[in-house]
Amino acid sequence: MNIELTINEIKSLKDNQLSTNHNILEQHSRGEDYYLPKLPDAVFFANTTSDIQEVIKICAKNKTPVTAFGSGTSLEGHVLPSKGGITIDLSNMKKILEVNADDLDCRVESGVNRILLNDNLKDKGLFFPVDPGASEASIGGMTATNASGTNAVRYGTMKNNVLGLTVVMADGSIINTGGRAKKSSAGYDLTKLFIGSEGTLGIITEIQLKLFGIPESISSAVCHFDTLEGAVNTSIEIVQYGLSVARIELIDEVQMAASIEYSKLKDIEIKPTLFFEFHGTKNSTTEQAQIAEEISKNNGGQNFKWAQKTEERNLLWKARHDAYYAALAIAPNKRAMSTDVCVPISKLAECIIESQKDLKENNVIAPMVGHVGDGNFHILMLCDPNNQNEMDMLKKINDRLVKRALEMGGTCTGEHGIGFGKKEYLKLEHPTLIEWMQKIKKDFDPNNILNPEKIIKFPE
Amino acid sequence: MNIELTINEIKSLKDNQLSTNHNILEQHSRGEDYYLPKLPDAVFFANTTSDIQEVIKICAKNKTPVTAFGSGTSLEGHVLPSKGGITIDLSNMKKILEVNADDLDCRVESGVNRILLNDNLKDKGLFFPVDPGASEASIGGMTATNASGTNAVRYGTMKNNVLGLTVVMADGSIINTGGRAKKSSAGYDLTKLFIGSEGTLGIITEIQLKLFGIPESISSAVCHFDTLEGAVNTSIEIVQYGLSVARIELIDEVQMAASIEYSKLKDIEIKPTLFFEFHGTKNSTTEQAQIAEEISKNNGGQNFKWAQKTEERNLLWKARHDAYYAALAIAPNKRAMSTDVCVPISKLAECIIESQKDLKENNVIAPMVGHVGDGNFHILMLCDPNNQNEMDMLKKINDRLVKRALEMGGTCTGEHGIGFGKKEYLKLEHPTLIEWMQKIKKDFDPNNILNPEKIIKFPE
Missing domain, CATH: 3.30.70.2740 (Alpha-Beta Plaits)
Structure with a gap:
């Protein structure tokens, strides 16, 4: 690895997109996790897939490590450039490339986040459901870690909602996976292989997503419990009942106290709590909520309380999404x-x-x-x-x-993914799989330039 | 490849499970497709995963081709042993290994089919939704081709319903992918890589499946149309409306004539027809059906007719599943x-x-x-x-x-998958992916013994 050479070669092509400013390097030295930070040698701000292709070709030639950086909200050290090198920041790639309302799909660049996407889709009566805690999480980063969130119980994770990808590979080639059909049995599923690959197999630059119609009726509810068991058992029974709940979130009393303080929640108690959401027609959401209320009561739930106004509901879910920041504020x-x-x-x-x-x-x-x-x-x-x-x-x-x-x-x-911190646990969880993952890694990235030291040890 | 040696070595270990009887070879010479048949050199009837491990080790040593055979219902030549060798028949592996009713999951051997599985689950109020036309299709074969069927619009394909696998690899090692958690971001998704790999990357011997509660209320309906356009447009509008229909199947008038004859359907016309099914509570299925009926009428649908009795409904869906055989009977x-x-x-x-x-x-x-x-x-x-x-x-x-x-x-x-017949179309559909699929194939099966000549050309 000759980092000077790499930096000079990138500069000669795209001088104004490369930064070695210390503040910039520092902003790209970690995610929202607890790992000790490490500075990249330089940060490249990509505008297009072909920008990334050019940079990767230079890095491949010089065997320079490359770390993809969406919005830096990940929690397992994924964006920590543990061997230095070039960090490619995709946050400028914010184009929503197409929305096919009739087909309930769209194509976005990696830097788009779900807030931006959903703001854009609202007028068309559509939404994208996957919603990790960090609202600014980029769709590219969410794909790279197989993110999910509060809606997954109904709408699934990124794996269920990504139809296809554009990826720049370690050799600089560009591939297109998947397509727009709702299902396909055409060969090995490379789309799903890249989802959750955490920037170690290629850099995801565009994503084709499934969309959903905004439900005719949405209702939320909050229910307090005296004990954590009561709240947990309620959620278990609701799932086992087969109730098609859109969200069912548990918040313990320590988190409730933090969220009431941070998000200025009113009329809410410091107790183990479930937040619910129901999607459907007016009749069906009413019916679902009644069943949920009954199951809650049987488990000691008190004051099953409705949040029917949009503002009230949004406040509740904003508080839930901000839980991590509320906790940090303690x-x-x-x-x-x-x-x-x-x-x-x-x-x-x-x-x-x-x-x-x-x-x-x-x-x-x-x-x-x-x-x-x-x-x-x-x-x-x-x-x-x-x-x-x-x-x-x-x-x-x-x-x-x-x-x-x-x-x-x-x-x-x-x-959250494996990243830096869960590599030993991946071995415990999947002892028979590590060698096969290593084979794939070595094939796709023979010089180990893509996010080295993440997920698995590179096979020597 | 020394087939004599392979046959002798297998015989010396498991004589009574190996057959070279001509009728047996003929039964394993093709699927339900149109390709010209080819006999394997011998058929091995596996009883356990370790049986398969032993046979694969022998085949690996002698570089003998191995073709996995579930129930032989595939449609793209997947089970056609185009280079001869040993066909491993998994139809004796019919154990339902565990059913975790509280967690809505189960584990089965590859030879189990959905009829057997659903018969077993009925008493527990559960069902497995994926239902390809061939009722005898094995769960192993369905996994290998990423099968789906009439329920996929609501419950997804095999990719959405398989949680984990046991697979015998080309070197005879046994791996376990996935697990019982409903979601995971633990490393590269090898489960999804094997789903749809058509026996070319490993032989699937056990499958962990998601299950669903049998809905409180199920109702079916049939609606005739004067034109195919009317029927197709109805289905498009229903999907775009976001109606959570469990099944919506189109049958054209040629197929209707064949099915009426073959399945002895009564009170049904030879016209383009939609078959519907709605799952949910009594109220919600009624509501869904009303919306579907209205959309059908707007597109020229006539006599939206209910099949509310279980027997009547079963007859309808049996006829739909037998459509392929009804067509053949012409x-x-x-x-x-x-x-x-x-x-x-x-x-x-x-x-x-x-x-x-x-x-x-x-x-x-x-x-x-x-x-x-x-x-x-x-x-x-x-x-x-x-x-x-x-x-x-x-x-x-x-x-x-x-x-x-x-x-x-x-x-x-x-x-249906790529198999033998769609390899050229896979190249057209995914021109940038073939070389990466070939890398995976070569890594997982370096001697090309697993179902050679399917999906992609082996890279020389």
């Missing part, structure tokens, strides 16, 4: 280590309760939120990455949690 | 070439009508059925594989149809 100088296990729904109560016990035994106060309809929850453990003792203790809690989830048939990551 | 000595394009829904009417015109111009009478909610339809062109002129003419019709669909942004195969 201790402004700290970072957060977010756990991300996902377990079969019948094990969810046990998994959460065991984990809460572990936190208590170690005197850790950590907010918890959960996409409980999917069996996925996050404990946001506030930490000082420079405090080794604290970090060791929290990592042990996470370690026990991951192993608990794996024993239950679950996964170490429901939606 | 000319008992012929085979069928089934087209399988899938296009964006806004192009569906144009694609179907152009294709019907092409058939008419060539004096071909061919039944048509369509999973029109997905934009996928099949023209069943009856043919005599030994009549070269007829085959050439029909292949040209299919060629024009595929190219028409690709120009519309569609795919050459919605659910």
Whole structure:
């Protein structure tokens, strides 16, 4: 790797898109995670797929590491350029290339985020459902990590909602995967291979997405519980009942306190709480909500409360999306280590309760939120990455949690990805798969220039 | 390849599971397609994953081709052992290994078919939705081809319903992909890579499946139209309306005539027809059906007729599933070439009508059925594989149809797969992907023993 040469060659082609300014490098030294930052050698601001192609060709020639950077909201060190090199920032690539309203699909550049996309779609009566906590998360980054969010219980994850991709490969070639058909059996599914590949197999520059019609009727509800068990059991029963709920989110009392403070929520109690949303016709949402209310009551739910006005509903979900930032605001100088296990729904109560016990035994106060309809929850453990003792203790809690989830048939990551920090857990979860993933990595990126040190160790 | 050696080595281990009986070889010489048959050298009847491991190890050592055979219902030559060798028949592997009713998942061996599975699940109030035409299609084969069927518009294809796999690789190692969590971002998605890989990357022996609760209320309806356009436009409008219909199937008048005859359907007319099914609560299915009826009437639909009794409904869907066999019964000595394009829904009417015109111009009478909610339809062109002129003419019709669909942004195969016959169309559809698929194939199966000559050319 000759980074000087790479920088000079890129400059000679696209001088005004390359920066080595220290502030810029610092902004690209980490995501929203707890890993110690590392500066890239330079940041390239891409405007087009062919920009990226040119830069990758130079990096390939000089064996310079390349890290793709969407909006930097990831939580497992994906955008941390652990071996330096060039970070390619895609945030300028914000074009919505086409919207096919009749076919319920669209094509966007990687830098588009869901707020921008949904603002654009609203007039057409359409929306894109996948909604990770970070509203600014780019669609490219969401694809690279197989993100999901609060709507996944009804609408699925990125894997269910991406139809095709444009990707720049490690050798600089450009490929187009998938298409616009709603289903296809045409060969190996490379689209799904790139979803969740975290920038290690290629750089995603365009995404074809499925869209949905905005439901005729949307209603939300909030329900408090005296115990976490009551709230968790409600969500389990609702899923097992087969109720087609659009969102069912658990917020524990530590997080409720943080969110009430941060998001200025009113008329809401500091108790374990479920947020619901129902999509459909007016009749069907009413019917769904009645069933949900009944199941909640049977599990000790109190004051099943409607948020029928759009503003009231938006406030609620904005608060839910801001949970991570509300949690961080508890201790402004700290970072957060977010756990991300996902377990079969019948094990969810046990998994959460065991984990809460572990936190208590170690005197850790950590907010918890959960996409409980999917069996996925996050404990946001506030930490000082420079405090080794604290970090060791929290990592042990996470370690026990991951192993608990794996024993239950679950996964170490429901939606955040492996990145830097979960490589050892990937080996535990999929011991027979690592060598095959390594083969794919080596084939697609023989010089290991694409986001090295993420997901798996490069096979030597 | 030394086939004698391979046969002797397998015999010395598992004599009673290997057959070279001519009738057995003949039964494993083709699927339900129109390709000229080819006999394998021997058929191995597997009882367990480790049986398959042992056989594959022998074949790997001797570089003997291996073709996996589920129930032989595939339509693109997938099970045709084009280079001879050992066919591994998985039809004895019929164990339902576990059913986790609370988690809505189960694990089955590859030889289980959906009828067996659903019979087993009924008492638990559960069902598995993916239902290709061939009721005896094995879950393993359905996974290998990414099958779908009439329910896909609501419940998705195999890709949406498989959580994990056990696979025997070309070197005889056994891997376990995925898990029981409803979502995961743990590394490259090898589960999805094997779905649709048609036995070319590994042999699938166990499958973890998502299940669904049997809906509280199911209702079906049949509606006749004077014109094909009316029926197609109805389905397009229903999808665009966002109606959560469970099934919406088009049957043209040629197929209706065949099905009335073959399935002894009563009170049904020989006209372009839509079959509907609605799943939900009693109120919601009534509401959905009313909307569907209204949209049908606006497009010239007549006698929107309910099939509310279970028996009446089952008869209807049995007839739909038997459509392929009803079509074959028109000319008992012929085979069928089934087209399988899938296009964006806004192009569906144009694609179907152009294709019907092409058939008419060539004096071909061919039944048509369509999973029109997905934009996928099949023209069943009856043919005599030994009549070269007829085959050439029909292949040209299919060629024009595929190219028409690709120009519309569609795919050459919605659910049948590439197999033997669509390799050239895969290149047309995904020109930039072939080399990357070849890299994966070469990595996973370096000696090209697994179902050689299917999907892609092995890279020399």
